Amino acid sequence: MRKARVSAFAVHGVKPVWRLVTQSGLTLTATANHPLLTPRGWAPLADLAIGDELAAAVSAPFFGIEPLAAPERLARLVRAQLQAGTMTAIPEAVFRAPRSDVARFFAAVVDRHWAEGVRAAATALDDLRHLAARLGYRCRTVTEGRDVRLLVGAEVRAALANGTDGAPPRATIEWDRISAIEPAGEAPVYDIEVPGVHNFLANGLIVHNSTYARCGIIVNVTPFEPEWEGHVTLEFSNTSPLPAKIYANEGVAQVIFFEADESCETSYKDRGGKYQGQKGVTLPKT
Known part of the structure; x- marks a missing residue:
């Protein structure tokens, strides 16, 4: 102690x-x-x-x-x-x-x-x-x-x-x-x-x-460019010693969008849509 x-x-x-x-x-x-x-x-x-x-x-x-x-x-x-x-x-x-x-x-x-x-x-x-x-x-x-x-x-x-x-x-x-x-x-x-x-x-x-024991939410900082298309998927995992319970319609995280003051190192356009085209993704149900 x-x-x-x-x-x-x-x-x-x-x-x-x-x-x-x-x-x-x-x-x-x-x-x-x-x-x-x-x-x-x-x-x-x-x-x-x-x-x-x-x-x-x-x-x-x-x-x-x-x-x-x-x-x-x-x-x-x-x-x-x-x-x-x-x-x-x-x-x-x-x-x-x-x-x-x-x-x-x-x-x-x-x-x-x-x-x-x-x-x-x-x-x-x-x-x-x-x-x-x-x-x-x-x-x-x-x-x-x-x-x-x-x-x-x-x-x-x-x-x-x-x-x-x-x-x-x-x-x-x-x-x-x-x-x-x-x-x-x-x-x-x-x-x-x-x-x-x-x-x-x-x-x-x-x-x-x-x-802080309920669940640890892990959300990576993801750069977006005007060329981005499709869905954005957030992943989170339970880092606590207790079972995590996620209730529908109550939310689990805040997502904040802000404009960066520097250019993105990775261009989605140059990657030929590798990180785009997620329009047809079937979203998980809660």
Whole structure:
């Protein structure tokens, strides 16, 4: 597991989404075709069922370089707002802080007085759980009716109380079983692309680039001259780890015509119509 920059971002509008929950309390809201990593390889959410295993991050030791002015004081303010139910997300500054500051902040939020678990908004608990994973600690969320708690083990609390800034290195992923999959209405859908590895962490689960995992479209740059006659055939192939589905009347690519500012090296006229005369070609049916 390593850091990587996002190389592309796509907006797909509002689409139906599903909410997935694992036994350890990880949650993910995604479209039915979003691929997740299973022991069998990549599988779209629509093909998953309760009891299936997903790859979840045990540790994600990535930190920033912007120090917090007073980690413990910020933690006390955050804890008070969490207890009051007025905070839905941990301040972004914590995620940009170095390891030592993150450890001091997390230890002050989750101290010995919270042995029964941290009760707060689910989104804020997801943030705390992500901070724990950065430090190498495994926490668990439990939902009891409308009450959501983040459980932090006694061993973790003891280590934090001793001033350690994280657990020793261990396996980066483990398999977490699905406990629920349910429709979650419609929501704005976004996709990102991570070059090279083509996957990323989403709420602790390893997911694949969704848009860029469907099919890779290969279209060569083809020069046209006034002498060109006939049909133009575009070829595309699936370069993803998943089966490609092409739906009729929905399109698969954009074709852009532009006028070149230099002459073409190959003349179709000189080649005696080798690349012409495609008027009688029978086009494939969809």
